[in-house]
Amino acid sequence: MPIRTKALAVLFAALAAMLSLASAARAQTVLLNVSYDPTRELYRDINQAFIADWKAKTGETITLRMSHGGSGAQARSVIDGLDAAVVTLALAPDIDAIANATKKLPADWQTRLPNNSCPYTSTIVFVVRKGNPKTIHDWDDLVKPGIQVVTPNPKTSGGARWNYLAAWGYAQAQSKDDAKARDFIAALFKNVPVLDTGARGATNTFAQRGIGDALIAWENEAFLLLKEFPDKFEIVVPSVTVRAEPPVALVDGNVDAASTRKVAQAYLDFLYSPAAQAIMAKHFYRSFKPEGAAKEDIERFPKVNALGIDAFGGWSAVQATHFADGGVFDQVMKAAHP
Amino acid sequence: MAAAIRLRFRRRSAIPGFGLALGYTLFYLSLIVLIPLAALLLKASGLGLRGIFEIATEPRVLAALRLSFGLSLAAAFVDSIFGLVIAWVLMRYRFPGRKLLDAAVDLPFALPTAVAGIALATLYAPNGWLGAVLLSFGIKVAFTPLGIFIALMFVGLPFAVRTVQPLIAEIDREVEEVSATLGASRAQTLRRVILPMLTPAMLTGFALAFARSVSEYGSVIFIAGNLPYVSEIAPLLIVIKLEEYNYAGATGIAAIMLAVSFVTLLAINLLQAWTRRFAHA
Structure with missing residues (x-):
């Protein structure tokens, strides 16, 4: 007891x-x-x-x-x-x-x-292998035959939707024609050998598995990659990109x-606040109010020609046209695999 | 031997408490299995048969289902064959490191599937140890359906081994010796005596490995490449539908997978019953 x-x-x-x-x-x-x-x-x-x-x-x-x-x-x-x-x-x-x-x-x-x-924005850039052996400078270079591009699946990754929109924005600016822009997207995704489900996964596929000639990535992710592998990659800023918000x-x-x-x-x-805005710049995000940030953090951001989501008609239009079930992305993938 | 097995299956239970045990079984099965599945079917029923039929015949869904079920069947088949060999070696021979090998068989159970997927992708990627070698022969594994096949074999193997292992342990060596003394060749002994005893268990292992493979997501996603129509598995398509906030579409595909799996497993069970009868006739 x-x-x-x-x-x-x-x-x-x-x-x-x-x-x-x-x-x-x-x-x-x-x-x-x-x-x-x-x-x-x-x-x-x-x-x-x-x-x-x-x-x-x-x-x-x-x-x-x-x-x-x-x-x-x-x-x-x-x-x-x-x-x-x-x-x-x-x-x-x-x-x-x-x-x-x-x-x-x-x-x-x-x-x-x-x-x-x-509180911050970011943008989409390319990462290529050191020395840029395939001479990739703009979106046009990504749709050339024989080039492999790594980008995640826009269906499952938010970042990939920005990648897609940046490509669409470029094609639209070039041709002013939806059908041609669609062909451009088709050609781009024809060059994608792996569709990862998320942005970090795509970065790994490109950096660790050695797949692809170019990675389309968040700017902050690209900078992080350069920091981690100092002598293996380069950032390429395309002529048109997006302002991701x-x-x-x-x-x-x-x-x-x-x-x-x-x-x-x-x-x-x-x-x-200036304190938080400085932290964002330090982590490679483009602060909304860069005044509080360290000067060298701000200076490393390249100048970009970036389209906002409004240039594509706003999110609800973009979702319905491009990413919804049966949208442009689905149609393009379907056309590629009859 | 045959009589002993028949006895085991036909014997009436000497233990009381059938009612209580059955009640508990029904309650537990309902709570853990039937209610969630009913919720799934309820959600999918919002689509109507027509809606489900439309989803099922969509070319992309068809491609994903064909890939998932086809590769799962293939992987389970290969697993059953090699599982039998592994189980036989582990049970019948004594050699140093046997216990370690035996334990290693269970590792695919214990490993988080994502870890397995990343390990396999690293190994079979064009710049990986095995991938580089295979690529020099022109074989691409990672980011192709072949990569999916390998991942599915990996996750299914323990089922194939563990289901036949106890049966092999039960087979007396005398059975083989009797067969030999009665004039059977080694091949005949294997084909007419050993395999019939093991077939039902092999089918169970096959069914389990198959079921596991069909539902596998974590390990496949890292090695598949995930290209629509080429290397996109059905579970990924479900995730994609969810990303579109299309709950009905996601449950629709899930219901289709469930139905196909159920029919396949039922067929395997019937086949098993048939082989069992055949084995002891």
Whole structure:
């Protein structure tokens, strides 16, 4: 008997300890930022800065949790109930999908923060092998026979949609003709030997597996690659590219339920502060307000001729025309494999 | 021997509690298997038979289904043959390192499939150890259907080995010796005595490896190349539909896969029953 009593006492003590730990954790404010794949390093630095900033201002210690994954998959998690305080995704349509499906944020969410709710933008560039052995300088060079191009599947990767749009924008500017632009896209994807599901996967295929002559990639991803393999690759800036705008938004329904609206809003505002803008530039993202950033971080960005999403008629038109079931991308792939 | 096996299958249970056990079985099966599958079918039923038929006959879906099921059958077939050989060697011979080899068979079970996929892709890529050699013979493995086939063989192998292993352990050596003393040649012993005893288990292994391969996503995605109509597997097409927020389309393909798998597994089961009868007739 005494042994059993003792065991029970230990059990209760353990339970009590767990409960008190749990309640201590609850007392602290926890924010969940649901983001897309390549932003891990970026938000690790930003979160650290924000936690220090918030503590200095209010004396309150908060915890920031991150969730990373493909932008579309992340949006679906939030739709299915992941209690994100803020979402920082690759494409506006993914946040639109959350707004439409859950009504947890208003349809006009993108007007609530400066620069279409994009604290930074990025662009699309080519990465080629050192010395540029296949002399790739512009989009035209990618559709030549015998050239292999690595880009992820626009169906599963947000970054790949920007790649696709940049190619489309170039072809459109050249021919002013949709049918010719479509042929250009067909020729481009004919040269793609591997369609990875995400941007990081495509980078690996190109860099680690040695597949392809050119990689179409996020600018930040390209810089990261050069940093990791200093003497193996070069960046090529095409004559036309896109201004990719990864937006951020407060998920009102979730922050109101957890009464964390104030700090979550402060977190998003902080993304526009000089400190955070400098961190973004450091991680190769083009800050919205580069004044606060280190000069050498800004200077390394090449000048680009970048089209915004409006040049393509806005996201809903782009989705419906190009990426929806049976859209231009599907048609092009179908035509290539009768 | 035959009588013993028949006894094992036909014997009435001496243990009470049939009602309780059956109730528990039904409850557990419903909770874990039937309810999720019913939810899937319910979601797919929103499409109607016509909608499902349209999805099923879409050329791209057809290509993906053909690839997934064709390669899974092929991989399961090769796995069953080599699985039998491996199991035989592991059970019948004593050699140093046997225990290690035996344990290694289970590794494809334990390894996260994504890790397996990345390892295989690294190995078979044009700049990988094996890939470079094979490429010099003009054979491309990674990022082609052949790569998918290899990944599927990898994940299916443990099923093929583990299902026949216990049966091999049960076969007495005397059976072979009797067969030999009665004048059978070695080939005859193998064909008329050993294989009939193992066929039902081999079919089980085949079915399990096949089922595993059809549903495989993680390891295939890294080595497939994922080109529509060429190396795009059906599970990837489901993920693509989800990325389009097309839940109905995704469940439609899933329902089709489920139906084809069910029919295939049923056929294998019937075949198994037939071989069992054949073996002991």
